[in-house]
Amino acid sequence: MNQATSCRMPDNLKTTDGSERRVGVEIELSGLGYEQLVTLVAELLGGKAVLESRYVSKVDTPLGYFIIELDSEPVKELALADERLPQSIRELGGQAMDVIDAAAERIVPLEIISPPMFFSELEPIEALVESLRKAGALGSRNAIYFAFGLQLNPELPDLQPATLVRYYQAFALLYDWLKALHQLDISRKFTPxxxxxxxxxxxxxxxxxxxxxxxxxxxxxxETNPTRNRALDLLPLFAHLDKPLLDQYVKDPRIKSRPTLHYRLPDCDIDNPEWHFSTVWNDWVVVEQLANHADDLAELRALFRESRKISLRNLTQNWQETSAKWLHSKGYV
Known part of the structure; x- marks a missing residue:
């Protein structure tokens, strides 16, 4: 795999107990049937698939269990297996279910959810994405109702407030730069x-x-972000840190407790041959690197604060341009 499509590693690769950090990956896509996708993932990752429930399969691989599902609770929960229903209803309903399934697979994203993987194990995800593209997988750009994303859940090196704040600061400073690179599809630009x-x-x-x-x-x-709907969602982390405090502001059964950030910004542009998983990952690594270089982080914070002031310079150059030039000048990209 060449340098352009390989996954870079951040300097800070370990947690405080000395183990390698992990990351979960979520990929939304369309263009393939559900059973076709399950079969492909099992073949490509050397695993065995087991149907857990309607539209939810678990694939046992050397990397751990991958979940393949249709990202719609109402469709997944539809069932006509209840024997208390008359046979005629079950037969008629079965024909309707075939139509529902066919429609759902066209407009509801299929999702691949990885297990927590060591940062150094990510190259198979790059290979998986390339193979799914060749098999006909489609991403966000193919229809106005597609708003598919590629999400990362990176484990943090530790959970001390000072460490967490550095990561939050690095992301806030680089949000405009990241959005320009990875949030391109119009269907996602208008979603909350x-x-x-x-x-x-x-x-x-x-x-x-x-x-x-x-x-x-x-x-x-x-106080100002009581919602999951953020490009970097902190609520899973907060559920891990202090669930009772989180519940005072947000109660949502979809929030899963985990000691990770939840990076939701990037599109999944899987059918574009110029788009790569490694590109999304490597740009996240820039956030990692900035968060762990205190002097650079302080310098960029000062530039950001200056950019918020009213001045002739700030009227002619936006923060995305300023931050991009700064990253180049410092050798981050």
Whole structure:
């Protein structure tokens, strides 16, 4: 695999207990039938598939269990197997279910959910994406109702508030740069679930003296972002840190507790031969690197604060351009 399509590793590859960090990957796509996708994933990853429930399969691979599902609870929960129903109803309903299935597979995303994988194990995901493209997988650009994403759930090196704040700051500073690269499809631009953090919170976050404890850190975020619908969703992390506090602001059964960030911004442009999983991952690694280089992080925070002021320079150059030039000048990209 050449350098352009290989997954870079961040400098900070270990957790505080010395184990390699892990990341979960979620890929939304269409263009393939459900059973076809399950079969392909099993073949490509050397695994064995087992149907867990309607439109949910588990594939046992050397990397762990991958879940393949249709990303729609109402369709997954449809069932006519209840023997209390008259046979005539079950037979008629079965024909309707065939129509529902055919329609659902065209307009509802199929989703591949990886197990937590070591950062160094990600190359098979790159190969999987390339193979699915060749098999006919489709991404966001193919229909206005497609709003498919590629999501990352990177484990953090530790859960100390100072570490978490550095990661939040790095993402906030690079949001415009990342969005220009990876959130291109019009169907996702008009959906609410990849919004930036509130401007008020970002201004608080990038102050040089911002050093909250865990409780203050969570409250500051939740006061202005009490929703899953953010490009970097912190609610799974907060559920892990302090579920009772999170429940005071947001109660949603879809929030899964985990010691990770939930990066939701990138499109899944899987049928574009110029698009690669590794590109999405490598741009996330830029966030990682910035978060772990204190002097650079402080310098970019100062530039960001300056960009918020009214000036002739700020009227002629936006933050996305400024941050992109800064990253190039510092050798991050």
């Amino acid at each position: 679930y990849i919004e930036p953090w509130s401007s008020r919170y970002t201004d608080l976050l990038v102050a040089d003296d911002y050093a909250p404890d865990q409780h203050e850190m969570m409250v500051d975020y939740l």
